[in-house]
Amino acid sequence: MSTTITTDQVRHSLSQVKDPEIGKTLLELGMIKDIAIDGVNVTVTVELTTAACPLKSTIESDCRQAVTNGIPEAGAVTINLTARDQETPSELLPGVKNIIAVGSGKGGVGKSTVSANLAVALTRLGHKVGLLDMDFYGPSIPAMLGIAPDHKPTVKDDRIIPVEKHGVHVISIGFFLEEESPVIWRAPMVHAALKQFIEDVNWGELDYLILDLPPGTGDIQLSMVHMLPVTGALIVSTPQDMALLDAKKAVSMFQACSVEVLGIVENMSYHICPQCQHQSYLFGEKGARKYADERKIPFLGDLPLEFQVREAGDEGNPFYLALDEENHIHNKFHRIATNLKASVDVRNQTKPAPQPLSAQSASGCGGGHGH
Numbered sequence: 001m002s003t004t005i006t007t008d009q010v011r012h013s014l015s016q017v018k019d020p021e022i023g024k025t026l027l028e029l030g031m032i033k034d035i036a037i038d039g040v041n042v043t044v045t046v047e048l049t050t051a052a053c054p055l056k057s058t059i060e061s062d063c064r065q066a067v068t069n070g071i072p073e074a075g076a077v078t079i080n081l082t083a084r085d086q087e088t089p090s091e092l093l094p095g096v097k098n099i100i101a102v103g104s105g106k107g108g109v110g111k112s113t114v115s116a117n118l119a120v121a122l123t124r125l126g127h128k129v130g131l132l133d134m135d136f137y138g139p140s141i142p143a144m145l146g147i148a149p150d151h152k153p154t155v156k157d158d159r160i161i162p163v164e165k166h167g168v169h170v171i172s173i174g175f176f177l178e179e180e181s182p183v184i185w186r187a188p189m190v191h192a193a194l195k196q197f198i199e200d201v202n203w204g205e206l207d208y209l210i211l212d213l214p215p216g217t218g219d220i221q222l223s224m225v226h227m228l229p230v231t232g233a234l235i236v237s238t239p240q241d242m243a244l245l246d247a248k249k250a251v252s253m254f255q256a257c258s259v260e261v262l263g264i265v266e267n268m269s270y271h272i273c274p275q276c277q278h279q280s281y282l283f284g285e286k287g288a289r290k291y292a293d294e295r296k297i298p299f300l301g302d303l304p305l306e307f308q309v310r311e312a313g314d315e316g317n318p319f320y321l322a323l324d325e326e327n328h329i330h331n332k333f334h335r336i337a338t339n340l341k342a343s344v345d346v347r348n349q350t351k352p353a354p355q356p357l358s359a360q361s362a363s364g365c366g367g368g369h370g371h
């Protein structure tokens with residue numbers, strides 16, 4: 001008696017197989033690209049985000065096992081792994097795979113702290129990372145990373161080479177300004193400076209380019225989305241009502257510009273008294289988490305208000321490096337970085353490659369700006 005295996009059967013047998021890193025099923029992520037049946041032999045084509053996926057052998061064996069267990073009558077089971085050409089070779093940044101904008105509605109909520117530590121954490125996870133400090137009004141990244149004032153970018157073959165610190169390739173407007181000199185940045189200047197940081201800097205090959213934005217929803221944000229294919233935005237907020245209100249505006253702006261909001265980080269969420277260990281919610285409780293849940297935006301994690309965080313920032317030694325791996329703040333941030341990575345992977349698996357707004361049709365995001 002001959003057996004007929006159907007694609008539905010194969011699909012059903014694969015329905016529980018998850019991407020081990022992202023935690024969602026391969027079917028949900030659209031990674032099962034093809035199912036071919038030849039008699040009793042089954043061939044499944046799985047598309048990975050990147051050919052260098054470290055967990056590809058796990059994915060392969062999980063799929064094989066699922067089909068073999070789910071369809072005992074199956075003969076040879078072949079799992080073909082292909083890689084999606086997910087890079088968005090932007091004309092401006094051909095070697096950069098993912099551009100992550102870190103924004104906030106309000107100033108002083110810890111956006112630069114998150115950007116600097118995120119960059120460092122991603123390098124420790126084995127990625128090539130660039131960090132562009134676009135906070136034209138108060139560039140704090142060089143100080144936070146402990147880059148000495150005389151440590152400036154160099155020029156080679158007419159291109160600017162970023163400063164490397166803690167494994168992160170850094171460019172900051174702060175490198176090019178006289179200290180203490182107030183600069184009034186008008187929109188065309190902002191646009192030109194950003195263009196120069198993108199066009200004239202040799203960023204090389206990067207897995208992630210992190211953009212530390214100024215607070216708010218102003219000219220830099222608009223120039224950025226018009227010029228660059230931004231993979232997504234990470235929003236930092238405190239739980240305080242005022243900060244949250246502004247964070248919501250930032251979320252709306254990114255969404256209006258078709259930029260995916262990859263997640264929200266709640267900073268200064270609570271404080272633990274060093275004497276009695278009592279946990280107090282100085283700025284209100286879990287406001288950003290609740291908002292993220294309501295809007296179905298990934299909540300990447302929270303960070304306490306801690307002396308060590310500020311001290312590490314002031315000393316130019318990011319807390320992710322200053323605190324050992326057992327430390328709860330280090331641990332919390334590690335989770336934030338891995339959650340962000342997962343959010344980027346989900347975005348890249350489920351959505352088309354990002355495009356600069358200038359390449360898209362008109363939008364509700366100040367369309368036409370920067371032209």
Ligand SMILES: Nc1ncnc2c1ncn2[C@@H]1O[C@H](COP(=O)(O)OP(=O)(O)OP(=O)(O)O)[C@@H](O)[C@H]1O
Nearest residue numbers: 107108109110111112113268304305306309310313
């Ligand atoms: N969780 C925290 N605990 C204690 N201090 C913190 C924490 N997060 C940030 N800080 C401190 O708060 C100050 C402001 O942080 P940061 O510069 O990262 O904010 P920002 O949102 O980038 O500000 P701006 O909008 O002015 O650029 C810094 O001194 C920083 O060290």
